[in-house]
Amino acid sequence: MELKGKNVFITGSTRGIGRAIAHQMAKEGANVVLNGRSSITDDLLDEFTDYEGRVIGISGDVSDFQDAKRMVEKAISELGSVDVLVNNAGITKDKLMLKMSQEDFETVLSINLTGAFNMTQSVLKPMTKARKGAIINVSSVVGLLGNIGQANYAASKAGLIGLTKSVAREVAGRNIRVNVVAPGFIESDMTEQLSEKHREAAIERIPMKRIGKCEEVAQVVAFLAKQDYLTGQVLAIDGGMSMQ
Numbered sequence: 001m002e003l004k005g006k007n008v009f010i011t012g013s014t015r016g017i018g019r020a021i022a023h024q025m026a027k028e029g030a031n032v033v034l035n036g037r038s039s040i041t042d043d044l045l046d047e048f049t050d051y052e053g054r055v056i057g058i059s060g061d062v063s064d065f066q067d068a069k070r071m072v073e074k075a076i077s078e079l080g081s082v083d084v085l086v087n088n089a090g091i092t093k094d095k096l097m098l099k100m101s102q103e104d105f106e107t108v109l110s111i112n113l114t115g116a117f118n119m120t121q122s123v124l125k126p127m128t129k130a131r132k133g134a135i136i137n138v139s140s141v142v143g144l145l146g147n148i149g150q151a152n153y154a155a156s157k158a159g160l161i162g163l164t165k166s167v168a169r170e171v172a173g174r175n176i177r178v179n180v181v182a183p184g185f186i187e188s189d190m191t192e193q194l195s196e197k198h199r200e201a202a203i204e205r206i207p208m209k210r211i212g213k214c215e216e217v218a219q220v221v222a223f224l225a226k227q228d229y230l231t232g233q234v235l236a237i238d239g240g241m242s243m244q
Contacts, residue, residue: 007033008030011088014044015189025084029051031053035059083127091107116137120178127176133176141236161180161182172232185211185238
């Protein structure tokens, strides 16, 4: 699938990895739907004015099934279709298991995993009718390896992998591809706040001895969107952290 002229909906795309994915897709000629829980600001939209395609903002809550459905319907009404869905929206509420509340656990799953279910189900009917489409779910190396203090986050990201593989099997015959990208330690607002000691400890766990960039993840997402014979796969972009 060539991305030029295609319509791409990216959840959680107002910052970080999601924002980088939006820029990568727009750079390749796609029309892009920016999404976040709050209204999409004019300053963010202005970042995309030099690209060839259209860029629109649709805010809403992916964890609410009806709101997810509304957002997809709005995107289709404005652009004509959703050809590519990137389920990137996610949050963390880190605590050790013994101190984690049920609310901490369920809130993370409701956005990271249930949100992906809500958006995926909402786009599948029109994609199935068109007999084409691509869905990329943004998991994490934590979903592959686990991590202390992140039982809720790891469960949600591991769940995304299972969701992806199951849906990929269901819709492959309709020429719809579903894949996962699993980022490792990536430059972000969170990593910038780490002390030098914690940053060095994190880098020590990475065979390539550096932290990844959001743009590097975005390039892998675009690759997955374009590959017509690749489905049900997990691509870890983590500097080798999860290699067997």
